[in-house]
Amino acid sequence: MNQTNLIKPVLDHEYPLITHGKGIYLYDEQGKQYIDGSSGAVTASIGHGVQEIIDAMAEQSKKVSFVYRSQFSTEAAEKLAKKISEISPGDLNWSFFVNSGSEATETAMKVAIQYWQEKGMKTKNKIISRWMSYHGITMGALSMSGHITRRQLFEPMLEKYPSVSAPYYYRDAAHKTIEECDDFYAQELEKAILRAGKDNVAAFIAEPMIGAAGGALIPSDQYFQKMKAVCDEYDVLFIADEVMTGMGRTGKMFGMEHFNVIPDIMATGKGMSAGYTPMAATIVSEKVMEPILNGSKIIMSGHTFSANPQSAATSLAVLNYIEKNNLVENSARMGAYLKEKINELARTSEIIGDVRGKGLFVGIEFVKDKLTKKSFARELDVVNKIVQLNFDEGLLVYPANAGAEGLTGDAVILSPPLTITKEEVDELVRRFAMALGKVERELL
Numbered sequence: 001m002n003q004t005n006l007i008k009p010v011l012d013h014e015y016p017l018i019t020h021g022k023g024i025y026l027y028d029e030q031g032k033q034y035i036d037g038s039s040g041a042v043t044a045s046i047g048h049g050v051q052e053i054i055d056a057m058a059e060q061s062k063k064v065s066f067v068y069r070s071q072f073s074t075e076a077a078e079k080l081a082k083k084i085s086e087i088s089p090g091d092l093n094w095s096f097f098v099n100s101g102s103e104a105t106e107t108a109m110k111v112a113i114q115y116w117q118e119k120g121m122k123t124k125n126k127i128i129s130r131w132m133s134y135h136g137i138t139m140g141a142l143s144m145s146g147h148i149t150r151r152q153l154f155e156p157m158l159e160k161y162p163s164v165s166a167p168y169y170y171r172d173a174a175h176k177t178i179e180e181c182d183d184f185y186a187q188e189l190e191k192a193i194l195r196a197g198k199d200n201v202a203a204f205i206a207e208p209m210i211g212a213a214g215g216a217l218i219p220s221d222q223y224f225q226k227m228k229a230v231c232d233e234y235d236v237l238f239i240a241d242e243v244m245t246g247m248g249r250t251g252k253m254f255g256m257e258h259f260n261v262i263p264d265i266m267a268t269g270k271g272m273s274a275g276y277t278p279m280a281a282t283i284v285s286e287k288v289m290e291p292i293l294n295g296s297k298i299i300m301s302g303h304t305f306s307a308n309p310q311s312a313a314t315s316l317a318v319l320n321y322i323e324k325n326n327l328v329e330n331s332a333r334m335g336a337y338l339k340e341k342i343n344e345l346a347r348t349s350e351i352i353g354d355v356r357g358k359g360l361f362v363g364i365e366f367v368k369d370k371l372t373k374k375s376f377a378r379e380l381d382v383v384n385k386i387v388q389l390n391f392d393e394g395l396l397v398y399p400a401n402a403g404a405e406g407l408t409g410d411a412v413i414l415s416p417p418l419t420i421t422k423e424e425v426d427e428l429v430r431r432f433a434m435a436l437g438k439v440e441r442e443l444l
């Protein structure tokens, strides 16, 4: 695909023009059908064209589409905040609404810094993050991200926040067991805090499962408990970036629920409104809000469109739809089935090195040699090849870069809408297998 991400005054036809979507399918103007096997950018989690959501959007727009958050509250925003507090773990009861995942993580970072300021600890303003990570594209969010290609151009302006490894057991050759790996990662975090000075570190941020920068990397059951213990020891807040993993994607409402660790702050987006309208949130615990409420009272951030009633009503309808249709459970069940099917393909494929994931968040890493785990040469641009050949077969897959820290891994993520049925998974896998055959013929 030879494309630009700009839209010219006249529509740019280098991308196929989509006319409509229904369920897990999208249709272009040539009548070609695509399975949205990636939910766009892991976003369209209830599928396309859901009438209930369209009705809720119409209802809200008849009432009021916009009010400014510093002048009015709305029933839509208040109901959404209540719903989020009900579905969030622990005492994560406060929602600060924004418009994108980048704004949600950047707000999370600011809230963490504000928390320490309100407590009189003025120097606690650094964030520790991991090399394999993606937390967003705005400068603060990008500062926390280890995504090398997205950082490169702006490096001189970015903070050097990423400083610890991510749990990437498939390629962690330095340690014998997962337990040893996890101990090493926790020690690394401790060293990073001590290096920066514990009085200078506000928070540690991590995706529960790494998406764009890793291809659905899943930590062990103990990893986050060990990392959180280090945070607690040194008075460092823990921010979970649930932008990709939240709202049922991994077979639980939030990714962190797999690990029995409750974050101090969470960032969400994407599946929160399933792409029907922009909506994201920074969700803050009572613990973090307490000094803020006793101090300056407001979170020192905000956007014109924060808590936009149209988006709030849409997101509320999406979350109700997820609940009513048991989509979190469906994600767990269909995700297990999808992973099993991809594992079957992996057994005979010469280039699938690793299959990983939870729920409908399945990562597939491709290698030149399954035994040595050697990756393909960069120039082959394997991920884009795989994405394109799947696209030709009518299947959208999400490209991921598992190439941080000098590694050159190629991965894609399968993350279809949480509504997917068993028959639809079979059809998705059939198309994926067709594309895989072509990839293998091209590469081997």
Ligand code: PLP
Pocket: 041, 099, 100, 101, 102, 103, 105, 134, 135, 136, 137, 207, 211, 212, 241, 242, 243, 244, 269, 270
């Ligand atoms: N955090 C994570 C984990 C993400 O995957 C993304 C986007 O892919 C973001 C943050 C940024 O979200 P957005 O693209 O909505 O700004």
